[in-house]
Amino acid sequence: MSSEVGGVKARVPPATKTQLTASISGLTKTVRQVINSDAGDVVKRQRFSGKIEYAIYKALLVCIYVMYAISRYFQREYNRIAIKLLDLAYNPSNSPQLIRQDVNKLQKIPKRIAAILEYKSEGDIGGGLPGLINDASDVVCWTVSAGIKHLVLYEYDGKMKQSVGELRAGIHHKLAKYFGAENVPRFAIKIPHTNQVFFDVNEGPMDSANEKSKKHKVAVEISLLSKVDGRETILELTKTMADLCAKGQLKVEDVDTKLVNQELTQLVGHEPDLLLYFGPALDLQGFPPWHIRLTELYWETDNDQVSYYVFIRGLKQYADCKMNVGK
């Protein structure tokens, strides 16, 4: 019975799940909790007044939750409408010229951008691996059109790394849609963790040694990162350094921020200037911690789609931001 309900729930697209229904079911949960805790606490709480006080606080909490849920519901609907309007206003409709126009208005553009993408469950609209690849290729097309040379695509589990073949095909297909089948911009996909570089669909993988000869020709360089490039890489570095130190080949005094930065840049890449997140509330999800020191973070509240207006508004914010390190 319960699995059936779960199945039905999973098939409902996320957009129709309103905050209110979630909160109503949650509220009943809390009320039940209050009742249960009252019953269970009789033994534990000798002081009767303490119990009453606790119940009053819980009741007040429920009131606050109700008020919050209602205001949150309207706020969320408002945001969603705003997002829909923005989406219409900024629709690039597969045209690099329009994106160029938008970008040309900006004072400065970032050299490197990063995007956190999410693997949605397969039942959802735009979920599963095809959805993820579709999102990734959209971001690649916007990046190429904006004239940005370096793109980092982060996905927590590294699903894109495991299916580079599909990703290459997906990106090629999307780029052909944007730029025409004859002049698809060349791109390179880098996986820093395994030290592999892939070029366009028809070419095989290459190791880093051959990379330099061809590098100047690509329009965009895409790095695929996942959680192994974050803390795990710092951990590996720590282990190596500890080992070298124990063997007497490296002195503790020689290890400083500069050296660690140099090593991590080599292992993972450079710090991005702008990080885009396409979810409703920012969650860094284990993004390499060393690499978000001064990165501008951008996301749109209550948005849950990979859409162009998040991209262009992120670039706008970057263009307007003032950087004064320490001052």
Add this chain to the structure above:
Amino acid sequence: MNDSGSFPGYNQFLELVKTTLAKVIRSSDKVPQHVAFIMDGNRRFAKKNNMEVNEGHNAGFESMCRVLELCYESGMKSATVFAFSIENFKRSLFEVNWLMELAKDKIKQISQHGEMAEQYGIKVKVIGDRSLLPPDVLKEVELAEEVTKNNTRAVLNICFPYTGREEIVHSIQEIMKETAAGTIIYRDIDEQTVEDHLYTQGQPPVELLIRTSGVTRLSDFLLWQLSNRGCAIELVDCLWPEFTPFSMLKILIKFAFKKTYSPSNEEDDELKKKTAEQKYN
């Protein structure tokens, strides 16, 4: 809240509302156990209100105390505040010296008899590269830590002077030293080992970051801790002295509500796992 004292008893009433709400939030059992603050905007606040810069910092300090009081009342265990970045040494010598004096003063004030630290049972910890502090400030810092070392209810980490990258490097160096000395075996080094050598070691994982004045960067603050999956980041668009306990309450309600009802994927919430692990240990 001192500004509107026109009605007799108005401030007391606000105080009562505040403590009641703190207890209400506490009863939800979903209070972030470790909150980090970047208190941005003191200088801009001073400029906006035609004040001296130090008055702006004073207002910021008072605002911090009020917000922290609310946090500790609602059951938070740890707070980390960004007081001074290593990068701040780039400011003019005059301003650096002056900020050092100010910090010295404030640290003394917090840990004094009968003040916040004693009132709420807070252990004060000054974290960061302390070798960069002038000797007289360091003396004051050590004194404050000594006075509050037996407090166990909560911890206040003051980052002074601190950067997140320096913290990671510091952790690596410590691990190297201990491996060389033989106290850590190379094979046993894992993420927990790195975490145990960070300045925030032994404290609950950071669950919430609050940054005021609308800047959307981490600015080298708690990089390792904040990149955890499930860590909420709240960027508030007001200057720090304008950030009241009620703004904090709103954020706490939002946090508790989300933790209670969001249909999030709980099984891979890193923070939850870490909190659970810590309870077992």
